[in-house]
Amino acid sequence: MKQFWIALFVLVFAGFNSANAEELTVATFNVRYHNEGDSINGNGWKQRCPVICGLIRFNDFQIFGAQEVLHDQLLDMLADLPEYNYVGVGRDDGKTKGEYAPIFYQKDKFKVLKSGHFWLSEITDRPNKGWDAALPRICTWARFEDLKTGAKFFFFNLHMDHIGIEARKNSAKLVLSKIKEMCGDEPVILTGDFNVDQNSPNYAILEGSDLLKDSYEEAQIRYALNGTFNHFESDRKTESRIDHVFVSSAIKVERYGVLTDTYRTEVADAKEEKSGDFPKEVSLKKYVARTPSDHFPVKVVLSFDE
Secondary structure: OHHHHHHHHHHHHHHHHHHOEEEEEEEEEEOOOOOHHHHHOOOOHHHHHHHHHHHHHHOOOOEEEEEOEOHHHHHHHHHHOOOEEEEOOEOOOOOOOOOEOOEEEEOOOEEEEEEEEEEOOOOOOOOOOOOOOOOOOEEEEEEEEEOOOOOEEEEEEEEOOOOOHHHHHHHHHHHHHHHHHHHOOOOEEEEEEOOOOOOOHHHHHHHOOOOOEEHHHHOOEEEOOOOOEOOOOOOOOOOOOOEEEEEOOOOEEEEEEEOOOOEEEEOOOOOEEOOOOOOOOOOEEOEEEEOOOOEOOEEEEEEEEO
16 A cells, blocks of 8 residues: 555656646757749749748747748748747848848747847947858847746847858857846757857857757757758758757757658659559659758757746
């Protein structure tokens, strides 16, 4: 009888702990900017946008950072994803020009308590290029409240420069200093296209800090058959992860996945293929396998105490 009550206590206690843990599905997704060259090559934004939005909805990204989002793309995504709202501005003028690094969130689940942005530069409060960067770069941030539990957390999203080594190094240091300055003891999530992989010294600035850890390294369950960049080549593989989700120590990483989804576009004059090995109802037809973006999205399931 004593053993029965001990077992019952353990089960109840475990259930209590589980009920008091807030679970959150987050992601980072470089959606690739809208340009004519991609359309000529068969990877145009208008055909990719429905695939991207379907992927986001099916995987139930509750909150996610996106990169390379031009204003027309922002409007297209909001139209296809009416359950989401966003925070963010264009990097070229602090309004609508240039690429956004927006944070999208499900508006029935979260409330934005405050939000803002800063440029990855020595001058953080207006559009400019920092250090040896080729382009202006921006970081978007917001403090959120979970409408169901009241849990509060900070979310940062950025896109580091693809050329400037000093810019990436100093951008990492700048983000860490902003987190220290702004966030106190509240949980922090940092997403983005960092343009450095897990072997870079600039990655180590973040992963080796006392503030953040890489969700890939911390995940209880990991599904990552590829790195995160594909160059619109569905038959390529890399070990490099340049898109990351970092979290503060109060957050537990339950699952991490690189979503290597593809979709199909038609091939002219392709013929149906039949085989005696197929059920008679089945036929195949040659299509081109394409990726929704030149980056794969990263999905992470997190939990933290309320």
